[in-house]
Amino acid sequence: MKWLLRRCTVCGRYTLRRDKCPVCGGPVRVPHPPRFSPDDRFLRYKYEMLKRAGIIPP
Numbered sequence: 001m002k003w004l005l006r007r008c009t010v011c012g013r014y015t016l017r018r019d020k021c022p023v024c025g026g027p028v029r030v031p032h033p034p035r036f037s038p039d040d041r042f043l044r045y046k047y048e049m050l051k052r053a054g055i056i057p058p
């Protein structure tokens with residue numbers, strides 16, 4: 001699912017615009033954390049390394 005709502009980092013208003021805030025012109029960003037957090041990616045990477053090292057079966 002694609003999250004369309006963005007939040008202005010300056011005034012905190014929610015907007016559907018992707019480029020900038022319609023109120024103050026500040027930058028907007030997705031208020032939700034990404035689906036795969038850096039921790040998940042790290043664990044995935046670690047798992048890959050263990051697999052390549054032959055420690056765990058593929």
Ligand SMILES: [Zn+2]
Pocket residue numbers: 008009010011012013021022023024025026
């Ligand atoms: Zn704003």
